[in-house]
Amino acid sequence: MTSTDTRPTTLDAAQVRTWLEQPDGPRVLDVRTPGEFAAAHIPGSYNVPLDLVTEHRRKLAEQIDEDVVLVCRSGARATRAGEALSSTGLPHLHVLDGGVQAWEAAGGDLVRGDGTWDLERQVRLVAGGIVLTGVLASTVLPAAKWVSAGIGAGLTGAALTDTCAMGMMLSRLPHNRRHSPELEDVLAQLRG
Template identity: 45%
Template sequence: MTTPHALSAHQAHTRLHELTVLDVRTPGEYAAGHLPGALNIPLDQIPRAVPAIRHAADRGDVLVVCASGARSDSACRTLAEHGIRTATLAGGTGAWATAGHDLHHPEQASRATWDMERQVRLTAGVLVLVGLGLGLLHPAFQLISAAIAGGLAFSALTKTCGMAAVLAKLPHNRPQPGDIDATLATLLDHRPPK
């Protein structure tokens, strides 16, 4: 198995012209701003994209990007299991923007979607409030709030997020029909400029 490694925002910016960049966030997050030249393959589509990613990796280095680095780490581990050498952007697009590098914003983003972290915070907050509110009717409903708190703690400790995985399946976070096929075709033909 190939071990994934991380590039800092500065290292990635210096090498951007020679990298194939894959953004594993949801299509809405990608449309809200991504690294120049990045191709969008949501995390749950990585297994389907393995042959195209392998093809790209055979031609040059592949950088995997998400908002903070957690999803890209997961994607890199999955690809490493298939013997595909990749790198992740340490700190994700957040670190990229903080370092002063521009994100590409399509002229007409098809839809404005909150980033996944914001969606998780909203959902967790609403569920906690619902649990507390229902707990006024019957104390057992407070277990909803306790379960969400436990899930958030587990998420922080393991750098995974089950709630984000569930939210990623909602229609506004899914690619439009044909988007993945078009991206895979582009990836098979894509050569980073030298």
């Protein structure tokens, strides 16, 4: 399943499961937050959060000489990580289509632990809380409705661009960075 093109290819959960059963299976890099990774991850995967990938792509690429499958919750962050790593010329990049959600739906095993909610769930909680507060506050202060409108506009933009500023901000909170790997530790794991 190797590729000579440096752009990441997309694989479904069944393809990745079959490939991982092979002796020359790929390395799986999970680009979710450390908290999400601690909650549930594919056995044998390495946690390399997206911000670490984008900031240190060249150093990471120097340590990777085999096929890599990038994983996140749904595939969006893994795709961004793939684009960042492919910009270094790194070949053999693959993205798990549908991410951990698709993996679990296809019957794939997950290592479960104590972690935080998925980032998407955190975004729904914060956005919903702000919208609800804005609507309730607008019964007393009519201008407060614009807070809810701003969140709605932000969520629409997030859907259209497949990025989420609120999610990126939430990923930097301490409870999402708990167990955050240091670059040197990630590089040592990749070398080993």
